[in-house]
Amino acid sequence: MKKTLRYLLFLLVIAFVAYNSVYFKKLDEVKAGTDLFNGRKFAANFWSQKLTPALATAPDAALLFDLLKTDPEQAFSKYGKSMSIGNIKYFLVNGRGIVQSVEENQVIVDVNTKAGSKRVLLATEYIFGNAVRDASGQIDINDFGNSSDLNAISAELNQIIRDKVLPSFLAKVKKGDEITFSGALELNQKYPDLAKIEIIPIRLSIDDSSETKPE
Template identity: 30%
Template sequence: MTTTVPTGRRRLPARWIAAAAIALLIVAMAVSTEYRTVESARAAAPKAFDPAAYGAQNYQAKVVPAIRSAAVELPTLLKAATEDKEAAGQKYGKRQGTGPYTFAVKATGEAGKARSGLLPVTVEGLPDGTRVSLQIGPAINGTALRDAAGFITFGQFTNQVEYADAATALNNEMRAKLLNGLDVAALDGKEITFTGAFTLLTPQTVTITPVEIS
């Protein structure tokens, strides 16, 4: 009787190997998967931008000091802007991209009678024909406070909507902190000193968003 001796190991079918690999992969995925409750998933999600909170956190603590620190005398600025608008912007202003420059300014002048949300102020030493007004609400328009602060950039926000909402929030905070307690009618004919910001479109018409009026 002849005995046959195996000459090699028996090879497993390819489908068995594939099935085993899939099983190992499933086990590995199960081990590495982190299961979260609905509450923990919500807590880990990025928080939505809160304009009111942004204004409250940044206006008084950061924006007002930044504008106060950078403020240039209004006659000095407008004289420079009349001579060379671009040079004045580069020296005194702030901007992002190629938009108009925004300036932090201060001045003393005689307040007039408020109308249509603006308080006219006569400031000595300005170029002839210059009209200066302070925004006194109720509507506060523009992005001057955001842009003149110097530390707020578009890249800090998710999109253009949030960037715009930040400017509106700062305006709202200014109105609450400064204008709501201001007796505007009593300022008519009085000398006032103010600090604020404006975006330069033309040196002849200056509409300032104030942060201080005294």
């Protein structure tokens, strides 16, 4: 009798554990849990649908450089963008200038401003950071559940520049060329280094040649 009772209790324990170990979910919930963020697809869509249209309203580089010198507070409040609180701000610009030198990691360009010639660096080798992602102000941090997705967007946008914007430009550009550019730059609002402005290029063209941009 005792042996039978122990056996029944054993079966009850097994049944209880089995019941609590098996549960069902809706199929769409399972699929949602396995979906991965596609940074490459998002970046491609963002580039064509958000970033490119934003360039149409970006300030002229010469105007921005003059404003940063005469009224930096207005320049940052009017044109600076950021997804988070802090001193780092990002700017979109359109500009025109004369190539002074083509170097291993950058192209040095002089931009004519009201205050005089302003030298800027167009990055051509070290394309990284969040400037291109954040400068348009078109991405809301609250739309993303984790920082890895945001980092993936930056990485993919920067890769587009390496693969599709720079190669044809670098194959042709030389000292003395007049170029037109659009790009993104990063500045510290509290300690802006206006002596060394580096621009991550988004669009590049030489004289009347075709723009070097993604298809």
